[in-house]
Amino acid sequence: MAGSTLRKNEEGSYEATVRRWHVKSRRAYLLAATLVIVGAGFFVGAYSFHLFGSQTLNCWTPPANGSDTAVFTVVMANEGANVGFNGSAYHPAPWPVMNVTLGQNVIIHVVNNDTVQAHGFQVIHYFDSGILGGLAPGKCYDVKFTANLAGSFAVQCNIGCSIHILMQSGRLNVNS
Amino acid sequence: MIGFGESFLTWLASTILPTFLGLSVITWVSKKVPARYIVAFAFGILFWFFVDTISGSAVLDVNSGFGGGLAQVGVVLLFLIGVVFFFWVDRKRDILSPQSAIGKYGLTIPLLVAIALGIHGLGEGAAFGATAYSTSSTSLLNAFGGLTVGVAYILHKVLEPMMIGACYSVYSKPESGTVGSWLRSVFLMSIVFVIPSLLGAATGYLLAYDTTYFFALGTGASIYVVFRLAGPLFIPSGAATSREPIKVAVSWTLGIMALYASALFHS
Numbered sequence: 001m002a003g004s005t006l007r008k009n010e011e012g013s014y015e016a017t018v019r020r021w022h023v024k025s026r027r028a029y030l031l032a033a034t035l036v037i038v039g040a041g042f043f044v045g046a047y048s049f050h051l052f053g054s055q056t057l058n059c060w061t062p063p064a065n066g067s068d069t070a071v072f073t074v075v076m077a078n079e080g081a082n083v084g085f086n087g088s089a090y091h092p093a094p095w096p097v098m099n100v101t102l103g104q105n106v107i108i109h110v111v112n113n114d115t116v117q118a119h120g121f122q123v124i125h126y127f128d129s130g131i132l133g134g135l136a137p138g139k140c141y142d143v144k145f146t147a148n149l150a151g152s153f154a155v156q157c158n159i160g161c162s163i164h165i166l167m168q169s170g171r172l173n174v175n176s
Numbered sequence: 177m178i179g180f181g182e183s184f185l186t187w188l189a190s191t192i193l194p195t196f197l198g199l200s201v202i203t204w205v206s207k208k209v210p211a212r213y214i215v216a217f218a219f220g221i222l223f224w225f226f227v228d229t230i231s232g233s234a235v236l237d238v239n240s241g242f243g244g245g246l247a248q249v250g251v252v253l254l255f256l257i258g259v260v261f262f263f264w265v266d267r268k269r270d271i272l273s274p275q276s277a278i279g280k281y282g283l284t285i286p287l288l289v290a291i292a293l294g295i296h297g298l299g300e301g302a303a304f305g306a307t308a309y310s311t312s313s314t315s316l317l318n319a320f321g322g323l324t325v326g327v328a329y330i331l332h333k334v335l336e337p338m339m340i341g342a343c344y345s346v347y348s349k350p351e352s353g354t355v356g357s358w359l360r361s362v363f364l365m366s367i368v369f370v371i372p373s374l375l376g377a378a379t380g381y382l383l384a385y386d387t388t389y390f391f392a393l394g395t396g397a398s399i400y401v402v403f404r405l406a407g408p409l410f411i412p413s414g415a416a417t418s419r420e421p422i423k424v425a426v427s428w429t430l431g432i433m434a435l436y437a438s439a440l441f442h443s
Contacts, residue, residue, distance in 0.1 A: 033264065040257055044250045044389050079310030116306040116380070117299070117387045118234040133235025136247070137386050141239055159231040162303040164442055165321025 059111045059140035069105040072098045074121065074155075076135070076167065078114040084166035085155070093169035098155070100147045102176045108143040110135060120159035123172055125149060130158040150176040178316055180381055183308035186316055187301065187377040188370075190326070194333035196366045201334075202341030203350060203362060211346050212420075213427040215408045218342035220431020221335050222405060224439070226398055229296045232391030251392040258396020262292050266400065274407030279349035283361055286344035289401050290368040293339055296394030297369070299387035301376025309381045324441040331438030338431075339401060340365050346408045 065071045074096060075082045083089035086096040100106050110121045112135040122130035126145045134157075135141055155170025206214045230236070236255055237248040263271065266288055270277035277285065311319035317326055344350060344365065350358055376390070409424065 033261075037257065037261070040253055044254055078307060083311075115384045115386065117303045118232060118391075120231075132239055133231045133233070135239060136234035136237050136251075136388050138247075139234075139237075139240065160228055160439065160442060161232075162307045162320060165325050168443070 059138070062109045063107050063142055066105070068103075069107060070098070070100045071107045071109065072096075073109045073111065074170070076110065076112045076114060076119040076121070076157075078116055078163055080113075082113060084163060085157075085170050088169055089163070089166045094171040095169055096155070097171045097173065099173045099175060102147055102150050102174055104147050106143075106145055106147050106172075109140065110143060111140045112137055117161050118159065119161050119167065120157040120164075122154075122156055122158040124154040124156075125151075126153060126172065134159040134161070147172075147174040150174045178308040178311060178314070178319065180378075183305065183316060183381060184374075184377055187304055188374060190330055191297075191333055191373050192366060192370045194330045195337045195370055196362065198334035198337040199341045199344075199362045199366055202338040203345055203358065206341070206345035206350075210413065211342075212409060212411075212413060213423060214345055215342045215405055216424045216427035217431040217434075218339040219405045219409070220428040220433070221435050222339055222398065222401060222431075224432050224435040225293070225296075225336060225339070226395065226402075228439075229299075229391050229395040229398060232296065232299050233388045233395055236392055236395075237388070247386075251388055254389055254393040255396040258292075258295070258393045259399045260396075262288060262397055262400035263403075271403055271407075274346075274404075275411050277347055277407075278411075279347070281347065283344070283348055283364065285347040285404060286340050286361075286365055287368055289343045289404055290337075290340045290365050291372075292397035292400050293336060293394075294369040294372040295397050296391055297373030298376040299390035299394065301373040301378075302380030302385060302387045302390065303376075305377045305380025305382075306384055328438055328441035331441065332435060335435050335438060337366065337369055339405065340369060343401075343404055347404075 062071055062073050074085050076085060077083055077087075081087050081090075084095075088095045098106075098108070106126075108121075108123070110131065112119055114137050116137060118134035118136050120130050120134040121141070121143065122128065123143065123145075126147070126149075127143050131141050131143075151174055153172045153174070154168075155172055157164050157167035202214065202218070233251055233255070236251050237244045240248050266285070269281050269285060307319055308316065313319040317323055320326070341362075344361065348361070350361065353361075376387075379385075380387075
């Protein structure tokens, strides 16, 4: 942001006067940055404190139970009766236990009922990748697969969170 | 529920003491070991740190696909703000020509790195505060799963500030100072790094809020640290030998494996 003017000096040659607008430019920068930060902070703060939202997803409705399909619901929580996976904090291992038959279709409806932090969900062999990066607070996710290998497989959290260790004892038993 | 005082003081002690220790160790070692290896070690830590923080943000809510609504927009926006903000603040300190920044800006660069890395502590602290408030256990360690979880937390708080210490060793020319000025610097960097975590622990105890936003901001801010740590790796230092890349790779591996090892205690 700079302007310039040309004027003739006493010797008859032209000299340029450059008007610099550093101060205004810096102020404009600061103002714009402050507005962006305050605006974004307000928006995100208001949303994170649940002052508004557009959450229309009903996580408490489990998926339809089709033919030869076993449907389970796993609730992840940081307080109340469900701390851990379906309250695994209060139950001896293994917990929760899901029993299915070889060849059966399986849907595990995972609900993160924690209002604070993300949690992970992984089923060894059947869902090794886990829910990518974990499930955000208040969100749900359906893990779907066909139980084509008999055995007992670990069901666990696979990201770092404050109650990670309480979500390490789930089992999926595939019976032949 | 664990009392506020007990949970806050425990969090304070288990955060600031390891931070001070980690910073002291890396800045002391940097007097004996060439800066490039220290930076490579810190760069290894940074890779794990990035994965950890972006997981805390549920990978910017990518599992929601295109249907994440305002929450998803919020985390992505905060991530972008985290990236741009630190580059904007530090734009006049030779961020793209690290050689020129050495010894020129005092503690400014390591302090900015401490702030950028410390932001994720808001989320960590809030998760801790919320768990301490909501647990039915009377023991903090039991609420989080036992002694090994505590060990994991302390070890990772020793390692994370080493990224700040590496920047301090490269950019602040500490070898010219006295022991007193070194300790003052280490203490200042520790405090700056720890403050967001303490704020998170206190507010998280009193209010339940979604920490994914803070992890998103912290993940974005860590990109600034990537540039600050990557630069010194490519500054020429004497006669380069064919062993140099191997030594850098080994240092990097040691860094990422150190944080991996600390995370094993949490599993």
